[in-house]
Each structure stands twice: as C-alpha cells, then as structure tokens.
Amino acid sequence: MELRQRALQVLCLADPEQKAADALALQALAATLSIAEPPPAAPAEAGALPGHPERPLLLRHTEVARRSPATAEGRAVLIHAIAHIEFNAINLALDAVWRFDGMPRAYYLDWLRVAAEEAQHFRLLRDHLRLQGHDYGDFPAHQGLWTMCEKTQHDIVARMALVPRTMEARGLDATPQIQRKLRQVGTADALAAADILDTILHDEVGHVAIGNHWYRWLCAQRGLDPEALYAQLVRQYEAPRLKPPFNEAARRSAGFTEAEMLWLQQG
Template sequence: MRRRDATGFPTIVGMELRHRALQVLHLTDPDEKAAATLATYAQAATLSIAENTPASPPDSPPLPGHPARPLLLRHTEVARRSPATHAGRAVLIHAIAHIEFNAINLALDAIWRFGGMPRDYYLDWLQVAAEEAQHFGLLRAHLRTMGHDYGDFPAHQGLWTMCEKTQHDIVARMALVPRTMEARGLDATPLIQRKLRQVGTPDALAAVGILDTILHEEVGHVAIGNHWYRWLCEREGLHPESHYTTLVQRYEAPRLKPPFNETARRQAGFTEAELQWLLQG
C-alpha cells in the first residue's frame, strides 16, 4: 500500500521489510525511490523481515525500476570528458550520481532477493541503501547548481549487470558486487578528488567535499560486504580467499588494476593476502 508523506513523495506501508525493498526497487522516479528508501530505514526498528522471499508480480517491468532518462548505453559507449571544463565536471558528477542511484538498487536487491539470512544482514543493507540515497541526493543537488540534472547525460549499467549475474548465488553477490565492483570506488575517489582540487573552481571544490562524505561511508559499505562474504564462507565451509578467485573466474568479474587505496581497503576489512593478490594483478 502506498500513501504520500509530508514531503509529497509516496511511502510504502503495511509490508515486511523484504516486501518493501522489492516495491521500492520497482519505483522509477529517482526522488520517490530515494525518499521511500529513507522512510523505510527510519522505520526499520518496527519492521519484521519476512521469512519467505517475495515474488515480483508477473506483469511487472524488469528490475530495477529506472527513469526514462538517462539514456543507458554500454560502458564502452559512454564518452569521457576532461574535468578541466565546466561541461566535463557536470558529466563526471552525473556519472557518480548514476553510480549512487544504482547502488540504492543494489542494496535493495540484496535485501529482497536472498532469504534465510540473519536479521542484521537485512538491516545492514537497508542502512547501505539509505546512505546511498543520501549520496545520490547530495550529488543531484550539486549537479543542479551546475545547471544540469540527473538524466541529462548518458550512463551505463555495469554495476547492475553483475547484480544480475549473481542473482542465484548470495556468496557470489557479496564477493563480486560490494567487495569488487563497489570497492573500486575506494580506489577511484581520491584520484577524482585530486583532479578536482587541481581545477580549483568553487563547484570543483564543493564536489571534493561531497566525495569526502561519500568515501567515508563507502568504506563502511564495503566492510559490510566483506563481513557477510566471510560469514557465508564460514557457514558453507569455503576458504574466502581461494573461493574469491574461483568466483572471479566463474562470473567473469573484472580483474582490478592498480592504483589501489590500500588504507581504505584495510579499513574496509581486506586482508594483507587479498591486497597482495590485487597488487600481483
């Protein structure tokens, strides 16, 4: 059931958490999705989890729900521009905003799709979804100060592609989405910030501050992925490091290349052996 809250956005009520997550995942309007995610997080303490995995209605559009814009292309078709220009910085901020919007969907999908996990698993990913919604809001607001909005430039769905590949394997999902695809943001963000500081314009420096907030919280998100990956490996009698290599090959995950933000990765729970594996590339 949906009703509108004081902000004018619909909230989803009368459902267990995993059912709510699926319904929010179906929402197409970015502001509605972010608002409904935050509203669900605010009510987390009062929600039951749902023992049975909810079913997506047979006539539902494909997941995730996304707006008509931006135009979605293959990642190789999305043009890059120099952040030295105003237009280039707008494209950059738009690309990061799209990643954060996708990250809301990834966290919601982790909640509704996989049953049989402890309550803390679902609450952890709900927290991630809420923080990603806040990140998206910060970036979209900044983009608007630059004379643009979310949807103005093409984007790609690389993160969601890996989500689809791992939809039947929660161990692979934890290994290859939060601690592989999303962890790449820990490496990329300081490099982006350095370029923006070199530009030095007010909008570039404002973006650096926003990225500071995002980087701090993304360390926690990757740590959650690391925690649940290792928890699952222990439950299933798997060696986390060797099984990770198997999953990378099985699901054709990208082999990451340096430079790596080793400090942030350690804070997020990567072991020295895992860092060495990455560095040996």
Template sequence: MELRHRALQVLCLADPEQKAAAALDLQAQSATLSIAEQSPTPPSDASALPGRPERPELLRHTDVARRSPATPQGRAILIHAIAHIEFNAINLALDAVWRFDGMPRSYYADWMLVAGEEARHFRLLRDHLRSQGHDYGDFPAHQGLWTMCEKTQHDILARMALVPRTLEARGLDATPQIQAKLRQVGTPDALAAVGILDIILRDEVGHVAIGNHWYRWLCERQGVDPEIHYGTLVKQYEAPRLKPPFNEAARRKAGFTDNELRWLQQI
C-alpha cells in the same frame, strides 16, 4: 508490510527522487518491521526490476563519453556518472534485502543502512548537478553494476563477493584520484564536489566492510576458504579485472587482508 516486501516495492519505483525518499523512509522504519520468511514475488514484467527513469539513456560502458573535469561540462558529466553509480547502489542494496532468504536480521539491517546512505549520496550529487544547471538524466550512463547484480541473483555468496567487495570497492580506489583532479581545477563547484566525495568515500568504506563481513560469514557457513574461493568466483562470473593503484588504507579499513591486497596487485 514486511521489510523485504517493502524493499522490493521501493526497488521497483522508477522516479529517482521517490526512490531515494522511500529508501530513506524504509530505513528509518526498518527496525520495527518483520523481515519476512519467504522472498517476495518479483513483478512478472522483468523490465520493472529495477525501476528506473526513462533518462538517462543507457549505453554500453565503452560508449559512455569521458570528459576532462577541467571544463564545466566535463565536471557535470563526471558528477552525473557518479550520481548514476549511487542511484544504482540504492537498487543494489534494496535487491540484497528482498532477494535472499535465511539470513540473520542484522544482514537485512546492514543493507537497509547502505540503501539509506546511497540515497543520501544520490541526493547530494543531484543537488550539486542542479546547482550547475544540469540534472540527473541529462547525460548517457551505463548499467554495469546492475549487470553483475543479475548474474549473481541466485548466489548470495557470489553477490557479496562480486558487488560490494569488488565493483563497489573500486570506488575506494577511484575517488581519491577524482578528488585530486578536482582540487587541481580549484573552482568553487569543483571544490564543493570534493567535499561531497569526502562524505561518499567515508560511507563507502563502511559499505564495503559490510560486504566483506557477510562474504566471510557465508564462506564460514559453507565451509570454504574466503581468499581461495574469491578467485574462483571472479573467474566463474567473469568479474572485471581490477587495476592499480589501490587505496590500500581504505581497503584495510573495509576489512581486506594483506593477502587479499597482495593478490590484487598480482592479477
């Protein structure tokens, strides 16, 4: 079984625990598998891609409830929302592996690394939810990350620009703010969540760096200026507007330039 064919199979799995386990297993085997010259054939039923469980109920982004982390229920909703992002991030990484032809082997290895780390994040958050009497699927969620994945399915340059280095990079900005609120709460479960978010933030810097690397690699291959072309792609695909404050230290670690950080402050 070739790596990209197997990545598509894992992407189609609906059960969250099976998907997380299979992503980790595939990452462990990936160095021994051939890549596949041609993209695998996706399932004829479009609703099977990506595989997802019956729950959580998916709502529009504006319809998903937000609760204060000051209450146990509010903290559960918050952790559930982050777990849903991490579950979607497994799908995004697997999609980057199976969908796009003609990339170096290191590209596929990078995105399998991301898939495995996102699976670990999801498991950490799900275990935390369970320790508080809840589980993944107990609260509604939204599907914003996958929507951009669909919009960029025919353009790998746009995918690298607008998923890892735009949507996922928002986590670099949001996570420290969430951690500060949880530290203020100060309960054992809130502080345990802060520790999990430390792991996620550390790994996500690397994930965004991978997106930055391959975005610039593709820009060089296509002969376009990465900083100018990014603004073009944001408009073309109607990417969400990013709002300050920005975690400039983390973004610099992830490979954003001073010019790019200034541009973010001006949009």
C-alpha cells in the same frame, strides 16, 4: 509492514527522487519491521527490476564518453556518472534485502542502511548538478553495476563477493584520484564536488566492510575458503580484474586482509 516486501516495492520505483525518499523512510522504520521468509515474489512484468526513469539514456560502458573535468560541462558529466553509480547502488542494496532468504536479521538491516546512505549520496550529487544548471538524466550512463547484480542473482555468496567487495570497492580506489583532479581545477563547483566525495568515500568504506563481513560469514557457514573462492568466482562470473593504484588504507579499513591485498597487487 514487512521489510523485504517493502524493499522490493522501493526497488521497482522508477522516479529517482521517490526511490531515494522511500529508501530513507524505510530505513527510519527498520527497527519496527518484521522480516518474512520466503522472499516476496518478484513482479511478473518484464523490465520491472530495477525501476529506473526514462532518462538517462543507458549505453554500454564502452560507449559512454569521458570528458575532462577541466571544463564545466566535463565536471557535470563526471558528477552525473557518479550520481548514476549511487542511484544504481540504492538498487543493489535493496535487491540484496528482498532477494536472498534465510539470512540473520542483521544482514537485512545492514543492507537497508546501505540503501539509505546511497540515497543520501544520490541526493547530494543531484543537488550539486542542479546548482550547475544540469540534472540527473541529462547525460548518458551505463549499467555496469547492475549487470553484475543480475549475474549473481541466484548465488548470495557470489553477490557478496563480486558486488560490494569488487565492483563497489573500485570506488575506494578511484575516488581519491577524482578528488585530486577536481581540487587541481580549483573552481568553487569543483571544490564543492570534491567535498561531497569525502562524505561518499567515508560511507563507502563501511558499505564494502558490510560486503566483506557477510561474504566471510557465508563462507564460514559453508566451510569455504574465502580467499581461494574469491579468485574462482572472479573467473566464473567474469568479474573485472582490478588494477592499481589501490587505496590500501581504505581497503584495509573495509576489512581486506593482507593476503587479499597481495593478490590484488599481483593482478
């Protein structure tokens, strides 16, 4: 079995549980898999990438209502939104595996590991939702993460710059704030959700670090200045300019430089 073809097949799966299970199974086989060049052919049918279920209803990010975590339903909506991010993150990692050619074997294994860890996160959150009488798909969601994935599909440098180290890095900043709100609520389900986010935050530092590593590796290979290029790519692809507060400790652990932290703070 060849890794990139199989990653594409898992990316096309619509059933969330099947996608998560197959991402984990694929990662378990990683050491035994060959890595082909050129990349496998994308499926011809429209809308095949990524595979996603009929529910949740997908809206624009401005149309998705926010609710207070002070209520049980508000907490369910919040956890559902994070579960959808993690589901999308499985797709993002699998897309990075199958789409981009000519990278070292370590690159493909890194992103396969990310896909598996995102699958674990999705399962943790879905199980939590089910304990509260809900399930994935019960509330509307948006596709902000995948939109940036589509924008950068022809440029691996832009993909590494703007998906893991921009869009996903926002989670490093947002997660501690969400945890504080949940712990202030103090109910058993809120505290359990905050504990799940501990696991996710720990792993996401590693995912952003992988994005940082391969972005800088690509820049070094091409003789590019990673810090100057990043600002250019943000403008070119209309990536969101991130706003404080920033989780500076997590970002430094993920490999952001002092110059990059200063650039963020200058917003």
